[in-house]
Amino acid sequence: MSNTLGAHMEAELYSQPEMWRKVTELDNSCLPTNGERVVVIGCGTSWFMAMAYAAMREAAGQGLTDAFTATEVPMDREYDVAIVITRSGTTSEIIDYLTKVKGTVRTIALLGAQDTPVAELADDVVNLEFADEQSVVQTRFATTALSFLRGSVHGKQAVLDAADQAAEVLQTEPEAELINAEQYSFLGLGWVYGVAIEAGLKMRESCQAWTESYQSMEYRHGPIAIAAPGRITWQLGTSPEGLAEQVKATGARYEDVDRDPLAQLVRVHQVALLTARARGLNPDEPRNLTRSVILK
Structure with a gap:
């Protein structure tokens, strides 16, 4: 490909196998343990990655896992862990949710940009800055975040096999x-x-x-x-x-x-x-x- 339209998107989508392999080397011990009640939250693309992980985790018998866009999380439902997925770390709805639940539920942020309000609010931060993007349209950050989560369910070899494919x-x-x-x-x-x-x-x-x-x-x-x-x-x-x-x-x-x-x-x-x-x-x-x- 040589057309300059979407030059950033092109570079970023072609880097995905490398990004997925890289997350298999990250420490995932902060992720929920079997049996914990989990909610996974995102907006737009991140919400769809949350949906995929939630279905994946429940199907594996690891425990109840809900996925919501940030404004639709039922605040009267009890969870052990809340995971937020956000590339920018500045999305208003995510910040509002983390502010509301601060100190009441353990929160984990899968985060691109690090020096952001989400990084300050979350209890644990998974640093995915290496997968951040310049293109407005997300490709590699989303799939890298899901690959990180997937490794805790399907195993890291499944992530590596997907990267090879x-x-x-x-x-x-x-x-x-x-x-x-x-x-x-x-x-x-x-x-x-x-x-x-x-x-x-x-x-x-x-x-x-x-x-x-x-x-x-x-x-x-x-x-x-x-x-x-x-x-x-x-x-x-x-x-x-x-x-x-x-x-x-x-x-x-x-x-x-x-x-x-x-x-x-x-x-x-x-x-x-x-x-x-x-x-x-x-x-x-x-x-x-x-x-x-x-x-x-």
């Missing part, structure tokens, strides 16, 4: 049919549903694409009506039996590759960047967005 993905460019399609639907099962929502958000932010995201088994309960020639239904992770055939019958492309869901997300990042360039858009400075939402 992502590196393989990045050796080639996406097929032309995937770029600048009319519409994209992203699907996922279990924890991968959070990744599917994030995939849709990346396409919307980067290139103003028409995207939707669903749990895979729900897609046939109405949303498949949107499938048609020139559109993409993109399964991340395991595909439900029979779904591929039903989508292909509509004339839409069914994208379903046997690789780790986070490595598949890296392919989506490539498609988002190339589609933005095809449309003359700069994903480093997407329309109506800023690096952090700071409310007055």
